[in-house]
Amino acid sequence: MSVKRSNIFIGKTGECIAESFLRQNKYKVLERNYKTPFGEIDLIVLDNGTIVFVEVKTRTQDDFGPPQVSVTDQKSSHILKNAAYYLKKRHCTDEYCRIDVIAINLSPTGGFERLEHIKNAVCENTDHLYNGGYHARKSFFRKRYRR
Amino acid sequence: MLAKVFSASVTGVDAGIVDVEVYISGGLPAFSVVGLPDTAIRESRDRIKAAIRNSGYKFPDKKITVNLAPADVRKEGAGFDLPIALGIMAACGDIKENRLDDFIICGELSLNGDLKSIKGALPITMGLPADKSVIIPKTNAREAAVVENKKVYGCSNLKEVMEYLNENIDLNPKKINVDRLYSEHSSYAVDFHDVKGQEHVKRGLEIAASGGHNILMIGPPGSGKSMLAKRIPTIISEMTLKESLETTKIHSIAGYLSPKKCFISTRPFRSPHHTISDAALVGGGTWPVPGEISLAHNGVLFLDELPEFKKNALEVLRQPLEDGEITISRVEKTLTYPSKFMLVAAMNPCPCGYFTDPKKDCHCTPNQIQRYLSKVSGPLLDRIDIHLDVPRLNYEDLSGKRCGETSEKIRQRVNTARQIQIKRFESERFTFNSHLESSLLEKYCVLEKDAENILKTAILELGISARAYDKILKVSRTIADLDNKDIIGAHHVSEAIGYRNLDRNLWA
Numbered sequence: 001m002s003v004k005r006s007n008i009f010i011g012k013t014g015e016c017i018a019e020s021f022l023r024q025n026k027y028k029v030l031e032r033n034y035k036t037p038f039g040e041i042d043l044i045v046l047d048n049g050t051i052v053f054v055e056v057k058t059r060t061q062d063d064f065g066p067p068q069v070s071v072t073d074q075k076s077s078h079i080l081k082n083a084a085y086y087l088k089k090r091h092c093t094d095e096y097c098r099i100d101v102i103a104i105n106l107s108p109t110g111g112f113e114r115l116e117h118i119k120n121a122v123c124e125n126t127d128h129l130y131n132g133g134y135h136a137r138k139s140f141f142r143k144r145y146r147r
Numbered sequence: 148m149l150a151k152v153f154s155a156s157v158t159g160v161d162a163g164i165v166d167v168e169v170y171i172s173g174g175l176p177a178f179s180v181v182g183l184p185d186t187a188i189r190e191s192r193d194r195i196k197a198a199i200r201n202s203g204y205k206f207p208d209k210k211i212t213v214n215l216a217p218a219d220v221r222k223e224g225a226g227f228d229l230p231i232a233l234g235i236m237a238a239c240g241d242i243k244e245n246r247l248d249d250f251i252i253c254g255e256l257s258l259n260g261d262l263k264s265i266k267g268a269l270p271i272t273m274g275l276p277a278d279k280s281v282i283i284p285k286t287n288a289r290e291a292a293v294v295e296n297k298k299v300y301g302c303s304n305l306k307e308v309m310e311y312l313n314e315n316i317d318l319n320p321k322k323i324n325v326d327r328l329y330s331e332h333s334s335y336a337v338d339f340h341d342v343k344g345q346e347h348v349k350r351g352l353e354i355a356a357s358g359g360h361n362i363l364m365i366g367p368p369g370s371g372k373s374m375l376a377k378r379i380p381t382i383i384s385e386m387t388l389k390e391s392l393e394t395t396k397i398h399s400i401a402g403y404l405s406p407k408k409c410f411i412s413t414r415p416f417r418s419p420h421h422t423i424s425d426a427a428l429v430g431g432g433t434w435p436v437p438g439e440i441s442l443a444h445n446g447v448l449f450l451d452e453l454p455e456f457k458k459n460a461l462e463v464l465r466q467p468l469e470d471g472e473i474t475i476s477r478v479e480k481t482l483t484y485p486s487k488f489m490l491v492a493a494m495n496p497c498p499c500g501y502f503t504d505p506k507k508d509c510h511c512t513p514n515q516i517q518r519y520l521s522k523v524s525g526p527l528l529d530r531i532d533i534h535l536d537v538p539r540l541n542y543e544d545l546s547g548k549r550c551g552e553t554s555e556k557i558r559q560r561v562n563t564a565r566q567i568q569i570k571r572f573e574s575e576r577f578t579f580n581s582h583l584e585s586s587l588l589e590k591y592c593v594l595e596k597d598a599e600n601i602l603k604t605a606i607l608e609l610g611i612s613a614r615a616y617d618k619i620l621k622v623s624r625t626i627a628d629l630d631n632k633d634i635i636g637a638h639h640v641s642e643a644i645g646y647r648n649l650d651r652n653l654w655a
Contacts, residue, residue: 050208084175087175093174096173096174097175097176123176124176
């Protein structure tokens, strides 16, 4: 239990750091921890007219690589889904938007060490347009499973 | 934010224009290419992104849709990298408006923005509309500049193309002196002068080259069959500019040209290994590519160890030998490539190779020999006019100081004989004696009385078949042409009969 709470705490700390970082850099914060049926968007900010969905990743150790490596294909498809939901809800699917990742390293005691802002980190995967892409395979298996 | 760039893709031997449309819109960032792209084009997304950034430009973090029109024709190859990259930058407003309308643009990008050579630069330039110029990688510029009255701009990287389109720098269209290029490249590394002895074989090859006859050489190992075959292109008359362009076009499509060897003005000599598959020989693939017979267009296709070739590989040769072109039909596409070549085949008389050798014993059983020879089918042999026996060389010939005639001299005689044929067949669809149709034999092959008698005796005594009769007439026509005679004489016919070894049942 204690471990879990500490993980949530680390995450929250990271989000706070990210938010103040973005504010400093003239971003306007629209939403924080925006909930959707598919999950949550950490931060939604406005950068010069472009809607930016921000995924914050915080780690206290580098044993498993830097924080950004944990944004896997699966994770990014979740982020995309959440972002699409937000855009639909606001009727602004034609607005310019992008998805950023902010990777934050904390020291084991919780002090701030390093922050990296990766702009446009996640791009919509269009391989489903072509035969045999990731999405085509996924839906194929899902259908089989349902039967 | 819409931009349009013109590019081209090659189907068969001709190029068609492809419109590359780029639309940049709002929405979640994405980069998709539609319009039946193949894997190489789909992968171009990653190359383009890196190339644009590494050339010092900004890649838009927006939704990018690329359409390749006409949408129902499949596009292939990496040549669309450059037009797509330029389209993206034009849609961002980085290129002056209407600047792209005058160009057809092709090129593959590397990650650092350099341009890499593409396949088919020559047919693309040849198919260029009158009001357009072409921008291609520098490595292809020499090859494409051969085409007259077309402006060809060779660029080495994306930055250079951008600077040129924005009129910051001025490029000169690549100019090339075709006549000089032609003479520079039209010499052969080999010469008939190197071959000692085998005078009657050389004579046979001269006849074959004159009349465009296909030829089969039979002899023991080491008798010089391959050496002789390699020198056949040197005695066929020089390629005309039209022939050169035809052949260069095919080599361009296959991607066999380099800046150094950008123009083919010597007759190609292709000698595929006997393990070749039928698709590699005549061309094929789901999306057909030219095969060895098309690469040998206007030249010589040499099949060494003929019976060792796969049966189906040899059988597919029949139609192209007859028609001078090959039509490849696949589910997705039917294409025709030209394939006018002279077939030169070589084989041993038996599996061990020494059947006709007077010095060395042959260990093969008649059965083995029969099986070996039967691998070459009748219909294929039917298309080969001349069968030559290539004997082992004597010591005197090998050690002798006397060298043979030079290719130059033989070529002069061949040229004369070819001129006679071209003149004679002016009103016909073909130009060479080898293509004479049987219905026209009587018209063009007039025999002397003696010659007729010899032919009659040969048919009766030697058991020569009807189809061999036609062949003998055609070959004797060529021999008479070499002799500059209108009427075929007795010695012409008897020489021709001498070139039908396989019909005379010397074996088994």
